[in-house]
Amino acid sequence: MQSLLMKIMISSFLLVGWSLPAWALDGDAQRGEAAAAVCSACHQADGSGQNIPDGESWPRLAGMNADYLYKQVKDFQAGTRVNASMQPFAQMLTDQQLRDVAVYYSQLPVTPAAGGETASEEDLAWGEKLATRGDWERYIVPCSSCHGPGNQGAGQHFPGIAGQHAGYLAQQLRAWQNGDRDNDPQHLMAAIAERMNERDIQAVSAWLAQQPAN
Ligand code: HEC
Numbered sequence: 001m002q003s004l005l006m007k008i009m010i011s012s013f014l015l016v017g018w019s020l021p022a023w024a025l026d027g028d029a030q031r032g033e034a035a036a037a038v039c040s041a042c043h044q045a046d047g048s049g050q051n052i053p054d055g056e057s058w059p060r061l062a063g064m065n066a067d068y069l070y071k072q073v074k075d076f077q078a079g080t081r082v083n084a085s086m087q088p089f090a091q092m093l094t095d096q097q098l099r100d101v102a103v104y105y106s107q108l109p110v111t112p113a114a115g116g117e118t119a120s121e122e123d124l125a126w127g128e129k130l131a132t133r134g135d136w137e138r139y140i141v142p143c144s145s146c147h148g149p150g151n152q153g154a155g156q157h158f159p160g161i162a163g164q165h166a167g168y169l170a171q172q173l174r175a176w177q178n179g180d181r182d183n184d185p186q187h188l189m190a191a192i193a194e195r196m197n198e199r200d201i202q203a204v205s206a207w208l209a210q211q212p213a214n
């Protein structure tokens with residue numbers, strides 16, 4: 001009898017556990033949708049962003065981890081991440097609006113990425129190597145060792161980078177190199193970006209953009 005009771009207790013605990021949302025942020029998606037109206041000029045109504053070859057690309061926010069999105073806007077507000085297009089919009093949101101918007105985008109279905117379509121087979125193969133196996137000779141560990149299996153992201157600190165626009169990925173790697181992005185508390189990402197050259201950046205960004213995100 002007692003063990004049956006235990007089983008029931010355990011299974012109901014598991015059910016409750018499973019029904020918890022996949023984000024820890026206290027935000028409301030419906031309110032977030034309203035507050036995100038001003039964001040859609042760049043990030044688009046479906047959160048798909050846009051790859052802009054030779055220009056400044058807008059990242060896909062749809063399906064990204066809510067806590068991660070929240071932290072990034074906080075970082076724009078604090079100035080540890082600098083971008084002139086994003087800056088005024090980051091300042092527009094109250095803390096609660098930002099939570100709402102982050103939950104809203106995290107719940108939108110993932111949209112496909114663009115970029116890297118004209119990359120050569122050789123460059124794509126090099127990009128795949130960096131993303132999945134690394135270049136240990138140059139202390140570049142595989143991206144997937146932090147960004148999770150398939151580079152799909154791991155928890156709130158390690159964002160998914162597969163299926164993100166190539167232009168945006170490359171922009172971030174360069175931003176770490178030139179110091180516009182200095183918001184990685186453990187300097188994990190800055191240390192990797194510093195070891196990469198422009199060919200590495202273009203190759204890995206092209207390959208990652210062509211991988212599915214889930
Ligand atoms: C004028 C265009 C523009 C508008 C409007 C805009 N953004 Fe952005 N956003 C950008 C650009 C460009 C970046 C990439 C900046 C960089 O390179 O660091 C960005 C990056 C971000 C990121 C970081 C994503 C990541 O994966 O790290 C978040 C989150 C974000 N924006 C949220 C918002 C929200 C919320 C709004 C509306 C309140 C908004 N943005 C409005 C252009 C815009």
Ligand code: HEC
Nearest residue numbers: 130141142143146157159161169172183184188189192204
């Ligand atoms: C040692 C761990 C580690 C490795 C290895 C690593 N990253 Fe990262 N990466 C991070 C962390 C941590 C962040 C989030 C930083 C922050 O908090 O803003 C990040 C963020 C990023 C972002 C920003 C994504 C976004 O939406 O804002 C890009 C792009 C990126 N990494 C690309 C790469 C690529 C490409 C590789 C492989 C060449 C790689 N990373 C390897 C730790 C790592």
